[in-house]
Amino acid sequence: MRDRLDRLxxxxxxxxxxxxxxxxxxxLDTYRRLMREHAELGEVVAQxxxxxxxxxxxITGKSMRDAxxxxxxxxxxxxxxxxxxxQRLAECxxxxxxxxxxxxxxxxxxxxxxxxxGTGGDESALFAADLLRMYLRYAERxxxxxxxxxxxxxxxxxxxxxxxxxxxxxxxxxxxxxxxGGLKFESGGHRVQRVPETETxxxxxxxxxxxxxxxxxxxxxxxxxxxxxxxxxxxxxSGAGGQHINKTDxxxxxxxxxxxxxVECQDDRSQHRNKDRAMxxxxxxxxDRERREREAREAATRRSLIGSGDRSERIRTYxxxxxxxxxxxxxxxxxxxAAVMEGDLEEISTALANEYQAEQLAALADES
Numbered sequence: 334m335r336d337r338l339d340r341l342x343x344x345x346x347x348x349x350x351x352x353x354x355x356x357x358x359x360x361l362d363t364y365r366r367l368m369r370e371h372a373e374l375g376e377v378v379a380q381x382x383x384x385x386x387x388x389x390x391x392i393t394g395k396s397m398r399d400a401x402x403x404x405x406x407x408x409x410x411x412x413x414x415x416x417x418x419x420q421r422l423a424e425c426x427x428x429x430x431x432x433x434x435x436x437x438x439x440x441x442x443x444x445x446x447x448x449x450x451g452t453g454g455d456e457s458a459l460f461a462a463d464l465l466r467m468y469l470r471y472a473e474r475x476x477x478x479x480x481x482x483x484x485x486x487x488x489x490x491x492x493x494x495x496x497x498x499x500x501x502x503x504x505x506x507x508x509x510x511x512x513x514g515g516l517k518f519e520s521g522g523h524r525v526q527r528v529p530e531t532e533t534x535x536x537x538x539x540x541x542x543x544x545x546x547x548x549x550x551x552x553x554x555x556x557x558x559x560x561x562x563x564x565x566x567x568x569x570x571s572g573a574g575g576q577h578i579n580k581t582d583x584x585x586x587x588x589x590x591x592x593x594x595x596v597e598c599q600d601d602r603s604q605h606r607n608k609d610r611a612m613x614x615x616x617x618x619x620x621d622r623e624r625r626e627r628e629a630r631e632a633a634t635r636r637s638l639i640g641s642g643d644r645s646e647r648i649r650t651y652x653x654x655x656x657x658x659x660x661x662x663x664x665x666x667x668x669x670x671a672a673v674m675e676g677d678l679e680e681i682s683t684a685l686a687n688e689y690q691a692e693q694l695a696a697l698a699d700e701s
Contacts, residue, residue, distance in 0.1 A: 338381045338429070345374045369441055377432045384425035391418035434693045439548035440514030443500040445482070445617050446546060450493050451522070453540025456529040458491030460651075461542045463674060464523060465495055468516075470676025472499050477512055482610050483598045489531070496614060498549065513548040518685040520546045521648030528654070537654060541647070547617040558616065564588040565608070570599035587611045594618050663688045 348371045352364075394414035397407065448464050450457040472479040477499050484495035499512050524541045532538060570584040584599030585607040596618070598611040650659045651670060658673050658681075659666045665684050667673065673681070 334429075334433075337433075338377070341374055342378045342381060345371065345378050348374070373436070377429070380425050380428045380432060384422060384429065387418045387421035387425060390414060391422060394418055430694060431690050434690060437514065437517070440511040440517075442511070442513045442551070443498065443549040444513040444516050444546050445549060445614060446497040446499060446516065446519075446544065448492065448495050448497075449543045449545075450487070450491065451541040451543055453525075453538065455487060455489050455491065455531060456525075456538055457540040457542055458487035458493050459489060459530065460523075460525045460540050461492040461495065462490065463525075464542055464544065465492060465497065467674050467676055467678070468497065468499075468519075471678045472676075474676050474679075475512075475515060477501060481600060482614060483596075483600055485597075498613075500549075513546065515682060516546045517548075518682065518689070519544050523649050523651065524647055525651045526653065527651075545621070547614075547621045549613065550616050550620050558589070558612075558619065562590050564590060567604060583607060585611050587615055589615060589619065592619070592622065594622075660685070 348367055352367055352371065391414075394411050397411035398415060446465075446468055448461045448468075450461045453460070469479050478501075479497050479499045482496045482498050485493040487493050499516070501512055522541055522543055524539060526537055526539050528535055529538050529540075564587070566586040566588075567582040568584050568586065569582055583602055583604045584597065585604060586595065586597045587608070588595050594615060596611045596615045598607040598614070601607050601610070648660065648662055650661070651674075652658070653670065655668075656670045657666060657668050658670045660681060663684055665681065667680065669677075
């Protein structure tokens, strides 16, 4: 492992030199890739330096402790140094193990959030609107930019279906941290228990929505979609939008014939822009479909508790009467539902990421 860490430290020096050099020919994609790699390696190298420092202190402390003729006070000081350095070494090793785990290559990407109302009728659509608001607030807290790509509103102000694209900030910082990486554990079934606005007798109802988080493919990444595999229909948009949007065939529906996937987009007045957005969503869904099929094959030998992203699972329950939220994958219960619904998802996201890393470490231990 030492050789690997030394190579990573040398690579960080190379990246520093490249970023410091004035290169007029370097494009923005290259700059972002280097910044992302720098952020990933920087934390690893910092821990590696801390480990080497603790190791040096441990060697020095043992030398002082075991030296002959050392007075008792100095020997006691050396013993404390040995104890402290040993503890720091163990902590650094644990951090390094986690930092060196294989990374999801999609973590740095932008993401589509797809929210669909499920069982519960109008109440489910209202809950979908609450989830949308929660994710928009979370994106705002993270400094991300969110835009509704497509949606089908319900009569009572909810959403039967809504798709949102979330991108990192323009300065590229969020691209390093990763929009998809910060949201991917949200995929699955979300259940709500509360008294609906339409309930006149005060009874608690249970409704559900599904959430899918899809990484946005890079613009330069080839997604093989043959034109003969597509059926593209145009129609007049429904709902609010002014006279123009309702009097022209600006809405677009794209059907991928081999898979039966259907994407609609009608939020823009331009048919061309609606078609581009629909194609982006379709490409993301096809890529996600391939990814889930690959994961299903790999699951025969190793299945991740959290990383499967199975949308049919019930992953979380929002209990409004008790102000409680429970994530069933990690048995985490928080009595701060109001804060979570305002976008304060950091505690849940961190707990899920830590559990996922623990699963990865356990799997690597089983393989070794």
